[in-house]
Amino acid sequence: MRFKTLITTLSAALLLSGGIVGAQTVGPQGESATPSSTVTVSDDKVASLKAGNYKAALLWHDQSDFVNAVTAGATDEFTRLGIEVVATTSAGFDAAKQRSDIETALAKKPNIILSLPLDPVTSAAAFKEAKDNGVKLVFLSNLPKDYKHPSDYAAIVTDDLFQMGKQAADALAKAMGGKGTVGWIFHDAAYYVTNQRDNAFKTTIEKDYPDIKIVAEQGISDPARAEDIANAMLLKNPDIGGIYVTWAGPAEGVLSALRSNGNKTTKIVTLDLSEPIALDMVKGGNVAAIVADEAYELGRAMAAAGARALAGEETPPFVVAPALAVTADTVLEGWMKSLHRDAPASVMKAKQ
Amino acid sequence: MRRFDLQQYVVYLGFLAIFLFFAITLSDDGFLTSRNLSNIVLQTAPATIMAIGLVFVLSAGEIDLSFGSIVAVSALSAAVVMQDHSMLAGILAGLGAGLAIGWFNGFLVAFLHLPSFLVTLATLGLFAGVARTMTDLRSIPVVNDGFTGFFGSGALAGVPSLVWWTLGAIIIGHIVYRESRFGAHVIATGDNPRAAQVSGIKVPRIRLAVLMISGGCAGLAGLLYAGRLQAAKYTLGESDLMTVIAAVIVGGTALNGGKGSVIGALVGSLLMGMLNNGLILMGLAVSDQMIVRGLIILTAVAVSLRDVNR
Numbered sequence: 273m274r275f276k277t278l279i280t281t282l283s284a285a286l287l288l289s290g291g292i293v294g295a296q297t298v299g300p301q302g303e304s305a306t307p308s309s310t311v312t313v314s315d316d317k318v319a320s321l322k323a324g325n326y327k328a329a330l331l332w333h334d335q336s337d338f339v340n341a342v343t344a345g346a347t348d349e350f351t352r353l354g355i356e357v358v359a360t361t362s363a364g365f366d367a368a369k370q371r372s373d374i375e376t377a378l379a380k381k382p383n384i385i386l387s388l389p390l391d392p393v394t395s396a397a398a399f400k401e402a403k404d405n406g407v408k409l410v411f412l413s414n415l416p417k418d419y420k421h422p423s424d425y426a427a428i429v430t431d432d433l434f435q436m437g438k439q440a441a442d443a444l445a446k447a448m449g450g451k452g453t454v455g456w457i458f459h460d461a462a463y464y465v466t467n468q469r470d471n472a473f474k475t476t477i478e479k480d481y482p483d484i485k486i487v488a489e490q491g492i493s494d495p496a497r498a499e500d501i502a503n504a505m506l507l508k509n510p511d512i513g514g515i516y517v518t519w520a521g522p523a524e525g526v527l528s529a530l531r532s533n534g535n536k537t538t539k540i541v542t543l544d545l546s547e548p549i550a551l552d553m554v555k556g557g558n559v560a561a562i563v564a565d566e567a568y569e570l571g572r573a574m575a576a577a578g579a580r581a582l583a584g585e586e587t588p589p590f591v592v593a594p595a596l597a598v599t600a601d602t603v604l605e606g607w608m609k610s611l612h613r614d615a616p617a618s619v620m621k622a623k624q
Numbered sequence: 625m626r627r628f629d630l631q632q633y634v635v636y637l638g639f640l641a642i643f644l645f646f647a648i649t650l651s652d653d654g655f656l657t658s659r660n661l662s663n664i665v666l667q668t669a670p671a672t673i674m675a676i677g678l679v680f681v682l683s684a685g686e687i688d689l690s691f692g693s694i695v696a697v698s699a700l701s702a703a704v705v706m707q708d709h710s711m712l713a714g715i716l717a718g719l720g721a722g723l724a725i726g727w728f729n730g731f732l733v734a735f736l737h738l739p740s741f742l743v744t745l746a747t748l749g750l751f752a753g754v755a756r757t758m759t760d761l762r763s764i765p766v767v768n769d770g771f772t773g774f775f776g777s778g779a780l781a782g783v784p785s786l787v788w789w790t791l792g793a794i795i796i797g798h799i800v801y802r803e804s805r806f807g808a809h810v811i812a813t814g815d816n817p818r819a820a821q822v823s824g825i826k827v828p829r830i831r832l833a834v835l836m837i838s839g840g841c842a843g844l845a846g847l848l849y850a851g852r853l854q855a856a857k858y859t860l861g862e863s864d865l866m867t868v869i870a871a872v873i874v875g876g877t878a879l880n881g882g883k884g885s886v887i888g889a890l891v892g893s894l895l896m897g898m899l900n901n902g903l904i905l906m907g908l909a910v911s912d913q914m915i916v917r918g919l920i921i922l923t924a925v926a927v928s929l930r931d932v933n934r
Contacts, residue, residue, distance in 0.1 A: 335910050358653075362910040366863045367763075368849055372667040376904045379654035379663070393763035397777075397854040417765075461761045493761070 297434040299590035300392070300415040300464055306588035308429065308566075308573035313353060317583045322354030326582060328575070329359040329382040331373050333390050338544060338567050341611040342412065345571025346386055353579050358382055367394040374398050378405065384578035386571075388412035408581040410574045413465050421589035426581035428590050429574045431565035433465060435595035436543055437472025440563045441480070443597050444514045444541040447560035451483035452513025455505045457498070457526065459518040460491025466518050469543055473516050484513075492518065498525025506533055514539040520546035520562070530558050545598065545607060547616040554600050554622040566593045568612035634928040635875050635891045642895065642920070646902035653905045660901065662784065666852075668897035669786040670695070670845035670861075674868045675875070675889040676797040677841030680834040682872060683801070685814035685881030686740035688835060690729060691842035691868070693751035695861025698722045698846030700755055702771075703764035703856035711771045718850070719843045725751060726839015730832035740835070748865075755858040763857040766850050775851025789848060790890070793841070797886040810834060814881025871896050874924045895924070 297305050313321070328350055332339050339362070347357055359377040363370035367390045377385070378401060385407050389395030396416040399409060409425040419425050444454065456474055459466035477484050488505045492498060498517070506512065506529060515538060517523035523542035527549065530538055539560040542549060546562070553559035570593035577587045598606030604623060607615035614620065646655050654660050674691050681688045702718030729747055733740045766772055778785040801807040812820040813830045821827045842861070850856045873879060874895060875888030899920060903913040 332910070358907055359904050360907070360910055361904050361913075364863055366859060367853055367855075367857050368670070368860060369863065371853055372663070372900070373904065375663045375667065376660070376901050379657060379660040379905060381654070391763050391855070391857060393765045393855040394853045394857055397852075493756070 297430070297432050297468065297592050299428055299430075303421075303428070303590035305432070305590055305592040308569055308591050308593040311427070311429075311573045311576050311580070311588065311591050313349075313576050313579050313583070317579075317585070318353055321579055321583055324354075324383075324582070326353075326355045326383040326579075327358045327380065328355050328384040328386065328578065329361075329377040329380065330357060331359075331361050331363070331370065331377055331385055331387040333363050333370065333388040334365055335362045337546075337611055338565070341567035341613075342571035342574070344612055345568035345573075346575040347571075349572045349575035349579075353575070355384065355575075355579065363390060365390060367391050367398070370395065371398040374402055378402060378407075382407060383582055384408045384410065384575075386410050386412065386574045386578060389414045389416050392417040408578045410578045410581075412570070412574065422581070422587060427574075427577035427587045429570055429577060430465070430590075430592055431570065432592040432595045433468035434472040436563045436565060437469040437474075438476045439595055439597040440469075440516060440541045440543060440561070441473045441476035443561035443563065443599070444516060444539060445477070445481045445484055447539045447541070448484065448513045450481060453485050453487040453509060453511070455488040455490070455502075455509065455512050455515040456486050457490050457492055457501060457505075457515060457517045457522065460493045470516075470518055487512065492522050495519075495521040495525065498522030499529045500525075502526040502529035503533070506530070506535065506538075512538055514541065514560070516540075517542040520544045520549050523559075524548050527552055527558060545610055547618060550598075550603055550607075550615065550619045551622055554603055554619055556600070560599070562598045562606075564596045564598055564606060564610040566596060566610055568610070569593045634924070635888050635895065638874070638924050638927070639891050639895050639898075642898060642902070646898065646905075650902060650905050655902060655905055660905075662787070664894065664897045664901050665790065666784055666786045667901070668893045669790045670848045670852075671864055671868050671871065671896065672790050672890055672893040673793050673841050673845045673848065674838075674861075674864060675871045675893050676793055676886055677838035678868055678872045679797070679801065679875075679877050679884045679886050679889045680810055681740075681838045682877050682879060683814045683881060683884035684810045684830055684834040685817060686733060686831055686834060687879075688729065688740065688744045688838040689865065690725065690744040690747040690751060691838055691845075692861040692863075692865045693748050693755060694722050694725050694839055694842035695846040695849060695864065696755035696856075696858050697725065697751050697758070698843040699850040699856035699860050700758045700764060700846075700858065702847055702850050703766050704759065706766060706768050706771060707764070711768050711774070714768065714771060715847060718847045719840060722839045722841070722843015722846065723836055724839070726836035726842075727832070729839065730835035733835060734828035734831040740831075744835075752858075752862070759858070761858060763855050765855045767854070772851045772854050775847050776854065777852065786848060786852065789844070793844070794886060794890050801884065801886050806830075806833070811882055811884070814878075814883075816882070867896050868893070870921050870925065874921065874928055876928060896921075 358380040361373040411428045413430040458470035540558045543563045545564045580587050698718040698721045701721040702714040705717040706714035732738045732743045809825045849860045871892035872889045875892030877884035
């Protein structure tokens with residue numbers, strides 16, 4: 273299994289990389305990764321958890337398919353353990369709103385909080401009261417500054433970010449026959465999740481594919497500008513073989529630029545499932561592959577980590593859920609595995 | 625006059641009705657705890673201060689869409705300056721940034737006769753960009769305990785500092801708006817600028833002043849955010865535009881000028897905060913929270929605007 277290699281090679285990778293852009297996914301503080309499949313609540317603990325009448329709050333950063341799937345995974349696991357979900361919030365990427373959401377949710381006295389801290393700096397103060405009240409905190413992807421495991425939080429759970437970027441590189445290289453030129457559209461912000469994925473793509477292309485050259489690099493912070501960026505990239509590199517786009521939202525803009533240029537040859541690879549992107553892929557358009565995460569499994573592991581902490585069991589500091597490369601052939605299974613629901617009707621229809 | 629009074633009551637009645645609704649339905653969910661009620665006031669403090677500035681701007685017949693960006697620039701200015709300098713320098717930098725941007729807006733509107741809607745729409749984007757560039761999208765921690773106490777987590781006589789700020793700003797805002805000559809001139813300008821000009825009011829100066837007040841209020845809101853979060857980030861204030869406009873309009877200030885209420889804006893802002901709070905405590909899914917909040921705001925605005933435009 274890939275994860276075992278991941279863990280055994282981790283120390284070496286950390287030494288080589290200084291822990292910033294590792295050859296594998298490492299935690300925000302350089303923690304080694306534990307596969308999510310090993311984070312479970314044993315049956316003998318279920319009865320005592322049920323008797324505790326525990327409560328949980330899900331304080332998300334935003335709303336999306338991904339968050340819905342994480343919520344579904346977490347809620348199903350909490351239901352199995354007799355833990356009631358008493359509040360669900362979305363901060364809309366607003367650090368001040370997240371602070372307010374935490375304060376509001378604390379009025380319901382939750383025992384577990386699952387959350388994605390929007391920003392290490394602002395969230396350090398925001399989660400302080402919850403932490404001081406002994407709430408078991410399980411974080412998605414980011415860690416508030418200077419928080420220590422296990423005294424301050426139960427676990428960080430995230431995608432296998434390095435694998436996501438690497439699999440995107442492998443899929444694009446395969447679609448391009450292992451040679452050609454590539455454009456790299458990365459997220460231009462200090463944001464752990466996208467930075468790790470973007471850099472893993474770049475590292476993999478540079479190291480593993482000597483016949484593929486990255487000829488254009490462009491950062492993006494506003495997804496609405498993706499089409500303009502792609503148009504400029506195509507103008508300068510009309511015969512570019514492939515484009516990596518940091519996530520599906522801006523990839524829709526890139527796709528639209530390719531279409532309006534009448535370009536049918538440039539391949540796109542992007543991260544996170546999206547209906548328009550998947551539809552293009554199934555119809556044999558520009559999209560070669562989408563790399564997704566197992567969001568439902570991620571939610572389940574977050575809930576399990578929180579429950580383990582409540583039951584007084586050890587929790588690993590840094591947990592990763594697997595990555596999943598989805599192509600036109602595997603789109604239906606991929607959708608179910610990632611988001612725990614059927615692919616959208618349009619995609620199903622196009623597959624038939 | 626009677627109609628005006630009736631319309632003024634709408635926000636209070638709406639506030640009372642929603643408060644009672646949450647108090648009854650959420651009595652077991654901690655809504656009425658003093659902790660939760662004070663949370664609502666603390667959480668709305670920056671929005672309330674922005675709303676006061678907007679009451680002046682709207683009453684003068686102008687609009688300010690840029691205050692969200694001013695909040696971010698102000699908070700970041702204060703945080704950056706305080707990395708190497710004193711708390712006082714940080715406060716001056718934050719408030720100064722707000723007033724300066726307000727002056728810039730006001731100069732373009734008052735002396736170059738550009739419409740405030742377009743000017744502040746442009747500066748909204750302009751200063752959002754400036755805020756992003758200032759620290760390269762990084763968050764800046766605020767470690768000055770004096771500052772975070774004064775503007776965020778501290779308390780005086782057992783009352784949190786954010787409550788003092790809200791109270792102080794409301795009292796000053798209300799007195800200036802209702803009792804001073806300047807306030808009367810603002811309302812007269814919004815009611816009928818030509819008549820105001822003829823009667824000797826320096827209309828351009830009023831326009832400059834109200835946009836500077838709005839900038840200053842946004843600057844103060846930025847300091848409060850920086851104190852409360854113990855950090856500044858370019859996203860601060862970004863999502864406040866619609867909430868603050870809704871709070872002000874629901875609170876009885878006319879979008880087309882000549883009429884307004886500072887107290888109404890406070891109640892409107894508390895109403896928005898209470899809605900956020902209560903809908904979360906009800907355990908609604910996030911999308912449902914947004915739908916219900918939207919419907920309630922729509923109802924409140926419909927009722928409070930009906931009389932204004934008649």
